[in-house]
Amino acid sequence: MEEMNINEMKEMVLKYVIKEYIDDDDVTITYETPLISSGYVDSFSMVSLLVFLENKFKIKIPPSKATPEAFDSVNSIVALVNQYLEK
Amino acid sequence: MYDSYRDHLAIQLEEIREAGLYKNERVIVSPQGAEITISTGQKVLNFCANNYLGLSANRKLVEAAKEALDTHGYGMSSVRFICGTGDLHKELERKLADFFGTEDTILYAACFDANGGVFEPLLTSEDAIISDSLNHASIIDGVRLCKANRYRYENADMDDLESQLQLAQQHRFRLIVTDGVFSMDGNVAPLGRIYELANKYNAMVMVDESHSAGVVGETGRGVTELYNLKGKIEIITGTLGKAFGGAIGGFTTGKKEIIEMLRQRSRPYLFSNSIPPLVAAAGIKMVEMMTETNELQDKLHHNTKYFMERMLKAGFDIKPTQSAICAVMLYDAKLSQEMAVRLLKEGIYVIGFYYPVVPKDKARIRVQLSAAHETEHLDKAIAAFTKVGKELGVLK
Amino acid sequence: MSFPESIRSIYQAQLADIQHAGIFKEERFIHSAQSADIEVEFPSGSELKKVINMCANNYLGLSSHPDVIKAAHEGLETRGYGMSSVRFICGTQDIHRELENRVTEFLGTEDTILFPSCMDANAGVFEAILTSEDVMISDRLVHASIIDGMRLCSAQHDTFKHSSMEHLEEKLLLHADKRLKLVITDGVFSMDGDTARLDRMVELCEKYGAMLLVDDSHATGFIGKTGRGTHEYCGVFGKIDIITTTFGKALGGASGGCVSGRREIVEMCRQKARPYLFSNTIAPVIVSGVLKVFDILSANTERRDKLEKNAAYWRKGLTEAGFVLREGNTPIVPVMLFNAKLSQDFSKDLYREGIYAIGFFFPVVPNGQARIRTQISAGHEIHHLDRALDAFIRVGKKYGILGLTKDQIIEKHGL
Numbered sequence: 058m059e060e061m062n063i064n065e066m067k068e069m070v071l072k073y074v075i076k077e078y079i080d081d082d083d084v085t086i087t088y089e090t091p092l093i094s095s096g097y098v099d100s101f102s103m104v105s106l107l108v109f110l111e112n113k114f115k116i117k118i119p120p121s122k123a124t125p126e127a128f129d130s131v132n133s134i135v136a137l138v139n140q141y142l143e144k
Numbered sequence: 145m146y147d148s149y150r151d152h153l154a155i156q157l158e159e160i161r162e163a164g165l166y167k168n169e170r171v172i173v174s175p176q177g178a179e180i181t182i183s184t185g186q187k188v189l190n191f192c193a194n195n196y197l198g199l200s201a202n203r204k205l206v207e208a209a210k211e212a213l214d215t216h217g218y219g220m221s222s223v224r225f226i227c228g229t230g231d232l233h234k235e236l237e238r239k240l241a242d243f244f245g246t247e248d249t250i251l252y253a254a255c256f257d258a259n260g261g262v263f264e265p266l267l268t269s270e271d272a273i274i275s276d277s278l279n280h281a282s283i284i285d286g287v288r289l290c291k292a293n294r295y296r297y298e299n300a301d302m303d304d305l306e307s308q309l310q311l312a313q314q315h316r317f318r319l320i321v322t323d324g325v326f327s328m329d330g331n332v333a334p335l336g337r338i339y340e341l342a343n344k345y346n347a348m349v350m351v352d353e354s355h356s357a358g359v360v361g362e363t364g365r366g367v368t369e370l371y372n373l374k375g376k377i378e379i380i381t382g383t384l385g386k387a388f389g390g391a392i393g394g395f396t397t398g399k400k401e402i403i404e405m406l407r408q409r410s411r412p413y414l415f416s417n418s419i420p421p422l423v424a425a426a427g428i429k430m431v432e433m434m435t436e437t438n439e440l441q442d443k444l445h446h447n448t449k450y451f452m453e454r455m456l457k458a459g460f461d462i463k464p465t466q467s468a469i470c471a472v473m474l475y476d477a478k479l480s481q482e483m484a485v486r487l488l489k490e491g492i493y494v495i496g497f498y499y500p501v502v503p504k505d506k507a508r509i510r511v512q513l514s515a516a517h518e519t520e521h522l523d524k525a526i527a528a529f530t531k532v533g534k535e536l537g538v539l540k
Numbered sequence: 541m542s543f544p545e546s547i548r549s550i551y552q553a554q555l556a557d558i559q560h561a562g563i564f565k566e567e568r569f570i571h572s573a574q575s576a577d578i579e580v581e582f583p584s585g586s587e588l589k590k591v592i593n594m595c596a597n598n599y600l601g602l603s604s605h606p607d608v609i610k611a612a613h614e615g616l617e618t619r620g621y622g623m624s625s626v627r628f629i630c631g632t633q634d635i636h637r638e639l640e641n642r643v644t645e646f647l648g649t650e651d652t653i654l655f656p657s658c659m660d661a662n663a664g665v666f667e668a669i670l671t672s673e674d675v676m677i678s679d680r681l682v683h684a685s686i687i688d689g690m691r692l693c694s695a696q697h698d699t700f701k702h703s704s705m706e707h708l709e710e711k712l713l714l715h716a717d718k719r720l721k722l723v724i725t726d727g728v729f730s731m732d733g734d735t736a737r738l739d740r741m742v743e744l745c746e747k748y749g750a751m752l753l754v755d756d757s758h759a760t761g762f763i764g765k766t767g768r769g770t771h772e773y774c775g776v777f778g779k780i781d782i783i784t785t786t787f788g789k790a791l792g793g794a795s796g797g798c799v800s801g802r803r804e805i806v807e808m809c810r811q812k813a814r815p816y817l818f819s820n821t822i823a824p825v826i827v828s829g830v831l832k833v834f835d836i837l838s839a840n841t842e843r844r845d846k847l848e849k850n851a852a853y854w855r856k857g858l859t860e861a862g863f864v865l866r867e868g869n870t871p872i873v874p875v876m877l878f879n880a881k882l883s884q885d886f887s888k889d890l891y892r893e894g895i896y897a898i899g900f901f902f903p904v905v906p907n908g909q910a911r912i913r914t915q916i917s918a919g920h921e922i923h924h925l926d927r928a929l930d931a932f933i934r935v936g937k938k939y940g941i942l943g944l945t946k947d948q949i950i951e952k953h954g955l
Contacts (some may be wrong), residue, residue: 081906081908083908089828095907096902096903096907101698102680102698102699104696104697105698105699105714108714113915142634146751146781146802149802150802150804151750152720153669153807153808155839155923157804157807157808157811158543159668160811165811166811167628167817168628169627169628170629170630170632171632171633171634172623172632172633172634173633173634175619175620175621175824176617176620176622176624176625176630181629183634192625192629192630193623193624193625193629193630193631194625195622195625196929200620200622200623200624201620201671202621203623205621206617209616209621209825210613213613214609215573215614216572217572217573217574217575217603217604217609218573218603218604218605218608218612218792218793218829219574219602219603219604219787219788219792219793219794219795219829220570220596220597220792220793220794221596221597221599221603221788221789221792221793222576222595222597222598222793223565225565225566225567226593226596226898227570227574227593227596227896228570228596229567229569229570230570230571231569231571231581232571233569238596238742250554251801251864251903252659253656253657253795254656254657254660254815254819256656256660256783256818256819257657257660260663260688264553281814282814282815282819284812285663289688289692290690290775304590317547317736324681324722335936342669348547350542353825384622385622385624385820387624389621389624390620390621390625391622391623391820391822391825392656392795392823392826399543399548401548401552401555402551404551404555405551405554405555407565407567408555408558408564408565411685411688413657414684414686415683415684416657416658416659416660417795420794422612423823424827426621453753468635486670495629
């Protein structure tokens with residue numbers, strides 16, 4: 058995992074988000090797009106994203122940190138992942 | 145799949161039975177009233193309904209409901225904001241606001257829903273809810289659905305409330321939440337003191353008047369009347385399912401903007417039918433009756449006083465109260481059940497409550513008085529209590 | 541603090557925001573009984589207007605059926621008005637048990653428990669039967685009341701893409717290690733009018749050892765050959781573990797709901813479901829009315845057959861006129877407009893034409909999928925539908941959307 062740079066990580070998370078949550082071809086999601094606060098991802102569905110991140114990056118994110126705010130964009134998700142990668 | 149789950153549930157149900165907590169339902173075949181008929185054919189005097197004003201089978205309410213059936217049909221088949229709002233809903237909302245001296249009212253399918261839907265639209269994670277430890281389950285569920293910070297104080301303990309308010313000063317808004325009358329002990333919330341503390345620590349107050357509306361206060365306006373706080377409490381919730389006719393329905397009444405926000409955002413209001421028109425019509429009639437005369441309130445107050453005085457004189461241990469709930473303390477769980485069974489044989493229908501509904505070793509029989517009771521009913525109940533009390537060694 | 545101006549003004553500002561966003565909900569006051577023709581006061585204080593109602597959940601036209609009203613009258617006479625008690629203290633009459641048995645028989649389940657509303661049934665069922673060792677896997681478009689019920693339950697929750705059986709299967713695999721798995725769906729989805737693929741879902745649940753809960757509020761009484769619901773329509777009658785449904789829509793429309801299903805699950809709800817334990821059940825007068833509704837539905841399938849015909853007629857008319865509809869086979873027929881403001885303007889113009897139908901937009905439906913949701917009833921006669929269709933066509937012409945595709949409408953009116 059150390060090999061992967063930030064942009065690669067963002068691309069990987071973005072791909073997963075689009076595959077898992079976005080059905081509508083008209084919708085364009087970027088790194089900044091608010092996911093939960095704009096209704097693309099409902100907070101119940103976060104659980105699969107969490108499992109994906111934990112498996113993919115071999116990290117453990119405590120439930121208290123997996124908040125709708127922290128998961129609200131690809132950027133913030135990758136920032137969160139990075140905190141746990143570094144440790 | 146279901147087979148393994150069936151076994152799992154069967155075990156759990158057995159545990160509930162063994163703990164003596166299994167709830168069996170007694171089937172009633174008559175209308176609700178002072179005297180009811182149960183499925184065995186036995187006629188008994190009912191002392192365990194929330195039928196405080198005796199309106200559950202009141203002729204005028206029945207007539208009002210029947211009239212509304214003819215003019216407004218049976219159901220609305222819609223939520224309020226699509227096509228489920230009738231003129232009767234609007235009228236009842238206004239009448240309830242007048243009754244409680246508040247600015248506006250919003251109706252719900254039940255007070256359970258009013259309490260379940262009041263917190264989330266009004267408070268956020270910046271705010272705090274300070275809640276009495278014995279508040280009703282529906283308040284607890286509403287608080288669980290809200291992101292505000294939670295503080296809890298011991299039942300009616302004003303020192304504890306003050307310390308919790310101090311702890312909660314860091315938040316944007318504070319809301320103190322209390323039942324008006326606590327249903328198991330029948331004690332009235334010390335709203336006067338709560339209001340003082342709310343002013344001192346800059347908090348809003350919410351009172352659930354489910355067991356106090358129609359009952360407490362000289363004209364039955366509830367705990368806010370008892371403490372001379374009419375119009376001063378931000379949020380009152382209440383039910384049409386107890387003193388006010390007993391069918392279904394609940395409401396939140398209070399400050400105009402709060403009610404308006406609930407109409408926009410409160411989930412049980414947005415996603416469920418309101419009360420049917422016939423219930424709204426009976427509600428309107430109920431408020432009119434209670435405004436015209438104080439007869440029912442007076443009779444309930446008289447009955448409560450009469451019953452309590454004689455039970456105390458007979459030697460029973462009774463929790464002091466200004467409500468219509470009379471907790472006859474027996475302390476022992478088994479004894480409370482045995483006593484209820486024997487009273488039923490004497491034709492008196494009451495329920496014994498024990499842990500976990502009430503604290504351990506605080507088992508009791510809860511007697512609920514009603515304006516439907518006549519003096520002869522009360523005398524019969526007191527005689528039965530005295531007889532069974534002596535048989536079981538509760539009375540010397 | 542006796543509500544100082546500081547607090548009042550914060551709520552006033554929030555309310556103003558809602559108004560600016562154009563999503564302020566204004567209520568229309570109906571002065572008549574619910575039916576195809578109603579009398580409405582809107583805006584508040586204005587004179588009564590006679591309109592055709594195209595947005596009630598009065599699917600079977602039973603909300604003001606004379607036999608139901610008569611039964612309610614009799615219920616009031618023989619059973620009184622209220623019970624003033626929860627079920628397990630002194631709030632159970634024999635007719636409550638009778639209704640529970642009727643529902644069980646009608647839905648083909650093992651037992652039934654009544655709730656004050658289906659909102660309460662959904663709010664109470666999950667917590668009563670699942671723990672933190674379990675998982676709930678729900679369709680992403682399930683009703684708000686199910687979401688609230690799941691929020692109150694400590695079991696894990698996950699979702700699958702709307703009606704995607706592949707995605708559901710993925711999720712069943714992902715959660716294979718959980719003790720209990722409960723798959724949750726609406727039978728008919730209220731905003732789109734599409735039906736869940738219950739046949740496939742039953743197969744998947746059997747394959748992966750999961751249970752299935754269906755909220756059939758928009759189906760009970762009229763979907764399926766004899767109106768038993770989505771499970772009948774999908775050929776899996778008797779195979780659903782838990783069905784929740786309402787008496788507040790097709791079945792008379794007054795109030796009340798229930799959980800119907802496996803015996804032990806129902807029993808567990810009776811012991812543990814909080815809205816059941818801590819709230820009055822359905823009032824006797826309402827029970828009397830619903831019992832009569834089941835009499836009517838059991839006698840013949842006339843009403844649901846008429847509803848099916850009406851819905852097909854309405855759908856055909858709109859399609860031929862050139863509207864974009866959501867595909868479906870139910871009396872819920874969404875006329876797609878995509879643009880939120882257009883949906884509101886369209887609804888207002890319809891109202892002027894004497895047609896009452898509401899526009900829905902985000903967040904009730906996804907962004908960019910605003911629509912007028914029409915709901916057909918067995919209470920509608922062909923002349924109602926013809927008049928409504930004329931009005932739709934006139935207003936559709938005004939906005940120049942007839943015959944346009946989705947993309948063309950969006951191009952013309954924006955998203």
